[in-house]
Amino acid sequence: MKEKSIAGRRFRDLLVRGLACLAAVIGIAFLAWILYVVMAHGLGAINWDFFTERPAPPGMEGGGMGSAIVGTLVLTGLAMLIGVPIGLLAGVYLAEFGGHTRLGECVRFTTNMLMGTPSIIIGVFVYIIMVVPMKNFSGYAGAVSLAIIMLPVVTRTTEDMLQLVPSALRESALALGAPRWKVTLGVVFRAAKNGLITGILLAVARVSGETAPLLFTALNSPYWLSSLNEPTGNLTVTIFNYAMSPYPDWQAMAWGASFLITAGVLSATVFTRSLLWFRSHR
Amino acid sequence: MELQRQKNFDPVFRWLATLCGALVVLMVAGIFWELVEGSQLSLHKFGVGFIFSQAWNPVKEDFGAASSIYGTLVSTAIAMFLAVPLSLIIALFLVELAPPWLSRIVGAAIELLAAIPSIIFGMWGLFVFAPFMADYVQPFLADVPGGPLFSGVKMGIGMLTAGIILALMILPYITSVTRDIFLMVPAVVKESAYGMGSTTWEVSRKVTIPYGIQGIVGACFLGLARAIGETMAVTFVIGNRHEISASLFSAGNSIASTLANEFTEAAEPIYLSSLVELGLVLFGVTFLLQLLAQWWLKRTKRKMGVA
Numbered sequence: 037m038k039e040k041s042i043a044g045r046r047f048r049d050l051l052v053r054g055l056a057c058l059a060a061v062i063g064i065a066f067l068a069w070i071l072y073v074v075m076a077h078g079l080g081a082i083n084w085d086f087f088t089e090r091p092a093p094p095g096m097e098g099g100g101m102g103s104a105i106v107g108t109l110v111l112t113g114l115a116m117l118i119g120v121p122i123g124l125l126a127g128v129y130l131a132e133f134g135g136h137t138r139l140g141e142c143v144r145f146t147t148n149m150l151m152g153t154p155s156i157i158i159g160v161f162v163y164i165i166m167v168v169p170m171k172n173f174s175g176y177a178g179a180v181s182l183a184i185i186m187l188p189v190v191t192r193t194t195e196d197m198l199q200l201v202p203s204a205l206r207e208s209a210l211a212l213g214a215p216r217w218k219v220t221l222g223v224v225f226r227a228a229k230n231g232l233i234t235g236i237l238l239a240v241a242r243v244s245g246e247t248a249p250l251l252f253t254a255l256n257s258p259y260w261l262s263s264l265n266e267p268t269g270n271l272t273v274t275i276f277n278y279a280m281s282p283y284p285d286w287q288a289m290a291w292g293a294s295f296l297i298t299a300g301v302l303s304a305t306v307f308t309r310s311l312l313w314f315r316s317h318r
Numbered sequence: 319m320e321l322q323r324q325k326n327f328d329p330v331f332r333w334l335a336t337l338c339g340a341l342v343v344l345m346v347a348g349i350f351w352e353l354v355e356g357s358q359l360s361l362h363k364f365g366v367g368f369i370f371s372q373a374w375n376p377v378k379e380d381f382g383a384a385s386s387i388y389g390t391l392v393s394t395a396i397a398m399f400l401a402v403p404l405s406l407i408i409a410l411f412l413v414e415l416a417p418p419w420l421s422r423i424v425g426a427a428i429e430l431l432a433a434i435p436s437i438i439f440g441m442w443g444l445f446v447f448a449p450f451m452a453d454y455v456q457p458f459l460a461d462v463p464g465g466p467l468f469s470g471v472k473m474g475i476g477m478l479t480a481g482i483i484l485a486l487m488i489l490p491y492i493t494s495v496t497r498d499i500f501l502m503v504p505a506v507v508k509e510s511a512y513g514m515g516s517t518t519w520e521v522s523r524k525v526t527i528p529y530g531i532q533g534i535v536g537a538c539f540l541g542l543a544r545a546i547g548e549t550m551a552v553t554f555v556i557g558n559r560h561e562i563s564a565s566l567f568s569a570g571n572s573i574a575s576t577l578a579n580e581f582t583e584a585a586e587p588i589y590l591s592s593l594v595e596l597g598l599v600l601f602g603v604t605f606l607l608q609l610l611a612q613w614w615l616k617r618t619k620r621k622m623g624v625a
Contacts, residue, residue, distance in 0.1 A: 049517035056411035059404050063493075064427050066486055070434060070442045077445070125338035133335055143339040145612075146346040152540075152608040153349070153601065154547025156574050160581070160597045161349045164356050184345065191342065215324045217331035245435025248549040248574070252581045272437050276550065279441055287445075294441045298434065305433040309426070 071298070078295025081288045091258045091274070094283035101293050103260045107269040110261060111175060111254060112244045115182035119243075120236055123187045127194020132220055135195070144195075151188040156248040158184050163252045175264030178254025185249060186239045193235025197228040230315060234308045241304035245297050247272035271297055349601065357595035359588055368595060374560035376584075381592035383599060385560045389477065389570035390600075393552060394545045396481025396566070397488060401545075402538055404485070405492035410522050412493075413500040425497065432490035440554030443483045448474035448555055451482075456567060470565035473557070478566040480556040484548055488541040495540060495615075499533035500526055502622055532618040539611030543604045549574035573600045 085100040092099025126143065134140035162181040167173055201224050209219040225232065250256075255267035256274055271293045278290035360368060360381065371382025408428065412421045452474030459468040459478075503526050511521045527534070557569020558579055571579075573596050584590040 045517055045520065049519040052407075052519040052522075053415060056407045056415055059407045060411045060416070060424050062404070063408055063431065063489060064424065067427055067431050067434075069446075070438065073442050073446050074438060122338045122341060125335045126342055129335035129339035133332055134339065139336070139340065139343075142343055146343045148612055149346055149605060149608055150342060152543050152547075152604060153346075154549065154574060154604055156547065156549040156577050157349065157353075157597055157601045157604075160356075160577065160594060161352055163581070164352045164594070165348070187342065187345075213321060215321070216328045218324065220331070241433070245437065247435070247437045248578060251578055255582070272435070275437055275441065276553075279444060279554070290441065294438055298438050301435055302430065302433055305430070309429075 074291070074295050074298050077288075077291035078293075078298075081292025082295065086289075086292055090260055090269075091289070094281065094286050099289070101271065101274065101289065101296070103258065104256075104269045104271045104274045104293065105296070106261050107175070107254075107257075108244065108271045110264070111178050111182060111250070111268060111270055112240060114175070114179035114264070115186055115243060116236075116240060118179065119183035119186035119239070120190055122183075123190025123239075124194050124232070126187070126191040127198060128220055130191070130195040131198035132216075132224070143191075147188045147191050150184070151192065154248070155181075155185055155246055156251075159249040159252055162249070167253060170265075172265070173253065173255035173267045175254055175261070175266070175268035178250045178268055178270070179264070181249035181253045182243045182246060185246060186243050189239040189242065190235055193238070194232060197231030197235060198224055200231065201227045230311070234312050237304055237308045241301050241308070244304075245272065245301045247276055251276070353594060353598040353601055357591055357598050359591035360595045361591075363588060364592070368592070369599070372560075372562060376586070376589050379586060379588050381589070383573070383592075383596055385562050386571055386573045386576045386596055387599065388562050389556060390546055390572040390574070392477050392566070392570070393480045393484055393556065393572055394542065396478060397484035397545045398538065398542060400482060400485035401489045401492055401541060405489050405496055405537075405541075406527075406534065408489075408493050409496035409500055410526070412497050414518055414522055414526070425494075428490050428493050431486065432494075436487070436548060436550040437554075439483055439487060439551035443479065443551055443555040444475070447483065448479050450474075451479050466564040467566050470563070470567040472567060473569070475555045475557045476565075476567050476569050477556065480552045480570075480572070481566075483551050483555060484545045487548060487551060488545045491544055492537045492541040495537035496530070496534055499530040499537065499618075502533075503529045530622075532621070533615065536611050536615035536618055539607055539614060543607040543611060546607065547574060547600060547604050549578050553578045573597075 085098055086102075087100060087105065088102045089098060089100030090103040091101065126147070130140055130144060134143070158181050162177050162184070166177040166180060170177070205223055205227060206219055209223045210216070214222070250270055250273050254270055254273070256277060257267040257269040259269065261268060275290045275293045275297070278286040278293075281287065364371065364381065368381070369383050369387065371380075372384045373380040373382040374385065375381070408424075412425050416424060452472050456468075456472040456474070456478075460472065462468055507529065508521055508525055511525045516524070552572050553575040556571055556575050558571050558575060559569040560571060560576075563570065577593055577597055577600075581590075581593055584593055
C-alpha cells in the first residue's frame with residue numbers, strides 16, 4: 037500500500053474545507069444577490085398609487101397594481117377554501133382511518149406524485165377540464181389550479197402532524213364515549229393545531245407566488261375584479277407580461293410587484309419556520 | 319339519545335375523509351387521462367415521429383417535440399452538473415465542518431432559496447444575471463477551448479444561463495435531503511474513522527459519502543424531477559427558439575417554456591393538441607423520475623434503518 041505523506045493529507049483536507057466554505061458562501065451570495073436586486077429595483081416602484089390604482093397603459097403616468105393585488109388575494113383565498121378542507125380530510129383519512137389499507141398506500145403515493153407534478157401541467161389540466169367547457173378563462177379556474185397545487189402539501193403535513201399526536205389521547209376520548217369525528221376534530225386536531233396551521237401557511241405561501249398554473253386558467257386582466265367568471269388580474273402573471281414588454285415603466289411596475297410577492301412569500305415562510313423551530317426547541 | 323345521534327355521524331365522517339383521500343388518486347389519474355385524451359389529435363397525426371421531429375410551424379400545422387425535449391434535457395443536465403457537487407459539498411459543510419450555530423443559519427438561508435418564487439428567479443435572471451453572463455462569464459468561457467459548446471453570440475440569455483438558474487433552484491432540495499442523509503450516518507462509524515487518524519475529508523470521502531450514497535442518488539432524482547418541470551424561470555431566460563444548436567450560448571426552449579409561451583396563442587386544434595402532447599411527455603417523464611426517486615429513497619431508508 038502506498039504511503040501518503042501527512043502533509044499531503046492535511047493539505048487535501050484543508051483544500052476541501054476551503055472549498056466547502058466557498059460553496060456555502062456561493063449559495064448565500066446568490067440568495068443575497070437576488071434579494072438585493074429585488075429590493076433595489078422594486079422599492080422605487082412602490083408608492084400609494086401602487087396599491088390603490090389599476091395598471092395604466094404604457095407611457096401614461098401613474099397607475100398601480102391594486103387590481104392585481106386584489107386578484108391575487110382573492111384567488112389565493114378561494115384556493116384555500118377549496119384546497120385546505122379537502123387536504124385536511126385526506127390527511128385525516130391517512131392518519132386516522134385507512135393509512136395502512138391498500139387505498140391508503142395508494143393515496144399516499146399519489147399525494148407524493150401530485151406534489152412533484154410540474155405546476156404548468158396542473159395549468160394544462162385545469163384548462164382542459166374547466167376553461168374549455170366554460171368557454172372562457174376565469175378566476176374560478178385559476179383558484180382551482182392553485183387549490184390542486186395546495187392539496188398534496190396540506191395532506192402530507194396533516195398526516196405527519198396527526199401522527200405525532202399520542203394515541204393514548206384518542207383512546208381516552210373514545211373511552212369516554214365520544215364519537216370518532218368529535219375525537220378527531222375536537223381532540224386530535226386541537227393537539228395538532230399549531231402543526232396544522234404551519235402546514236397550511238406554508239402551502240399558502242408556496243401557492244401565492246405561483247405563475248405557471250395561472251397563465252392559462254385565470255389569465256390576466258387590467259381591470260378591477262368584478263366577477264370570478266372572467267379573466268382575473270393577478271400579480272404573478274402581470275409580472276410575466278410586464279417583464280416581457282418593451283416599456284421601461286411597465287418593467288418598473290413588474291419589479292415593484294416582484295418585491296411585493298417576494299416580501300410576502302418570504303416573510304410568511306420565515307414566520308412559519310421560526311414558529312416550528314421555536315416549538316421544537318422549547 | 320344525544321350521544322347516539324352524534325355517533326350516527328361517524329360513518330359519514332369516515333366516508334367523507336375516505337372520499338377526499340380518493341379524490342387525490344382520482345386527480346392524478348384524471349390528469350393522466352385528460353392529457354392523453356387532449357393529445358389524441360396530435361398523436362394520430364404525427365405518431366411516434368412527434369418526439370423526433372424538429373418541426374414547429376403553426377402556419378403549416380407541422381409540429382415536433384425534438385427541440386423542446388432537447389432544451390429540457392440540456393438545461394437540466396447543466397443544472398445537475400452544477401447543483402449536485404455544490405449541494406453535496408454544502409451538505410458536508412453543514413454536517414461536518416460548520417459549528418452548530420453557523421450550520422443552522424447557513425441551512426436556513428439555503429432553504430430560503432427554495433422559498434423564492436420561480437418568477438422572481440426569472441426577473442433576476444432576465445434583467446440582472448443574463449447581462450452579467452453576457453458581460454463577464456461568456457467572454458471568459460469563449461476563450462476556453464470547448465469546441466462548439468462555448469461559441470456563438472454572447473447574448474446572455476440561452477441554455478447555459480437557464481441551466482445555471484435551474485441549478486440554483488434545485489440546490490436547496492438536493493442539499494436538504496443530502497444533509498438529512500449525512501445526519502443519519504451513525505456517529506460511531508465516523509468516530510472510528512477519526513480514531514484511526516483520518517482527516518475530515520477522508521472520513522467524508524471514505525465513510526460518510528459511501529454510507530449515504532444511495533440516499534444521495536435519490537436526492538439527485540428528486541432535484542432532477544424538479545428541474546425538468548420548472549417553468550417560469552426558464553421561460554424568462556432560455557430565449558424561446560425552436561431550434562437545436564450545439565452552442566450552450568444559443569437560445570432554445572424547453573417543454574415547460576413552450577407551454578407557457580404558446581398555450582394561450584394556440585388557436586388551431588392541432589396546435590393545442592401538440593402542446594398537450596408536450597405536456598403529456600413532461601408529465602410522463604417527471605412521473606417516472608418521481609417513482610424512481612421514491613422507490614429508491616424508501617429502499618435506502620429501510621436499509622439504513624436496519625443497519
